[in-house]
Amino acid sequence: MTTVDIRRVDPADEATVEAVFDVKNACWAHDLPDNVPPTLDEERLALTALWPGQLREDYVAVAGGRVVAHLCVELSTLENLHNAWAEISVHPDFRRRGIGRTLWAHANIRAADQGRTNMGATACKSVEGGIPRGHHGIEFLGAMGLEPKLAEERRxxxxxxxxxxxxxxxxxxxxxxxxxxxxxxxxxxxxxxxxxxxxxxxxxxxxxxxxxxxxxxxxxxxxxxxxxxxxxxxxxxxxxxxxxxxxxxxxxxxxxxxxxxxxxxxxxxxxxxxxxxxxxxxxxxxxxxxxxxxxxxxxxxxxxxxxxxxxxxxxxxxxxxxxxxxxxxxxxxxxxxxxxxxx
Missing domain, CATH: 3.40.630.30 (Gcn5-related N-acetyltransferase (GNAT))
Structure with a gap:
């Protein structure tokens, strides 16, 4: 298991924002290359241009001086005050080392600190007739004790x-x-x-x-x-x-x-x-x-x-x-x- 240092992302810290983009870009190329790729400008704006009623906290996992993963915890301030939502991106070169589990634990701590009782997340999988996908996200969320609540199909x-x-x-x-x-x-x-x-x-x-x-x-x-x-x-x-x-x-x-x-x-x-x-x-x-x-x-x-x-x-x-x-x-x-x- 890789030990990481979890740090809050400062939107004004350009080096960290660029590192988050590098992780997201690597995940895109590995997992969903037919998707629209992320851009650095989009990552910058996601940290500062928030939707009404949205609160988000962003963190990076640092190992050996390198940003290897990103966590976003989203919280609504207008409704769904009992819910939190997490998105974790681990660089493909650093998976299967416990980094996702470490970030998941941190996400749950932050959700509890904000008074939330439910945690949610989304993962992708293959569907008959579609494009083959890896199922590591599905497997991870199941291992974290979450249950599938809503299946959506993309066309x-x-x-x-x-x-x-x-x-x-x-x-x-x-x-x-x-x-x-x-x-x-x-x-x-x-x-x-x-x-x-x-x-x-x-x-x-x-x-x-x-x-x-x-x-x-x-x-x-x-x-x-x-x-x-x-x-x-x-x-x-x-x-x-x-x-x-x-x-x-x-x-x-x-x-x-x-x-x-x-x-x-x-x-x-x-x-x-x-x-x-x-x-x-x-x-x-x-x-x-x-x-x-x-x-x-x-x-x-x-x-x-x-x-x-x-x-x-x-x-x-x-x-x-x-x-x-x-x-x-x-x-x-x-x-x-x-x-x-x-x-």
Whole structure:
């Protein structure tokens, strides 16, 4: 077992921030090379541009004068005050030496110090038909006594392989069920007249999406918090392309979806939220919104060639839509949770 010195990360310490990036980059190349690679700017901004209601503590494990691992402990200050979430990255050259266990123990101590009773973490594994993955994260969390609470599947669409004529036909057919709605599109920050409706939908996501057995409270989102999240996304340089379906008679936001990408990797994006207000379901608004979003992306971000999306494995309805419009399975991400464990 390797003995390490655990040190709190100072965001102003450029050498340590660069060392964290080196660890994250090595983990990316070893574990998920088809993912968007990390960037040094993103690591800097993650330490300072925090989401509303987010508190995070970052630590490095140092062995022989070298940073060999990174720990991030995330804590919410607005809801989920009983929960903590940890992310551990150990350099591939220093694994199987007990460093992860040491950092996990430290994460639990910090969670207990903050009055948290639950600890969670996420790990990746292979899924049939997807890209092979190592299962060391899954094995580690099981060994730490956590239980799998929510299995999500990641799917990817590669625009170069899409039959756009077929998608146009599907969109036209879906629009037949969505009369009385209009499309609103925008980049980055929302129009003022939509903010209240978007905040409502944002707060509903955890209520509507399958959450498995996770002990997790829905966020309390109002217009002020929504705008604060936009400000954080701006500070982090995230580019967001949005589509909303607006009910023509009432002006209400009935559905909303978006794709996000960073300035350093304009070729690869990630699906953000996709949600339909329960009062407006059954009109294929989800399908229309996602296909209209793909049209918008092709016009506004032609360099974007692939997008990843995550869905609970039990969310058969959304998975069916995603596969219908061209998404194919990549891997599985499992959320684990258990009681905070301290010596």
């Amino acid at each position: 990817r669409i590669e625009f170069g392989g899409v039959d756009w004529d077929a998608m146009d036909a599907l969109l036209a057919e879906s629009w037949k069920h969505a009369e009385g709605y209009r499309v609103r599109t925008w980049t980055d920050n929302a129009p003022d007249d939509l903010v209240e409706g978007l905040a409502y939908l944002d707060g509903r996501l955890i209520l509507d999406a399958p959450m498995g057995d996770l002990d997790f409270e829905a966020p309390k989102v109002d217009a002020e918090r929504f705008r604060a999240s936009e400000a954080t996304a701006d500070a982090r340089g995230r580019i967001r392309l949005h589509v909303a379906m607006q009910h023509e008679e009432t002006g209400k936001v009935a559905a909303w979806t978006m794709i996000v990408f960073g300035p350093a990797h304009v070729h690869k994006g990630f699906q953000g939220i996709t949600i339909v207000d329960p009062e407006h379901r059954g009109r294929r608004l989800g399908t229309v919104a996602k296909l209209e979003l793909h049209r918008f992306v092709r016009a506004e971000a032609p360099a974007l060639v692939a997008v990843d999306t995550w869905n609970a494995a039990s969310n058969a309805y959304m998975i069916k839509i995603n596969e219908q419009i061209g998404y194919r399975v990549v891997d599985s991400w499992v959320d684990y949770q258990g009681e905070v464990a301290t010596p």
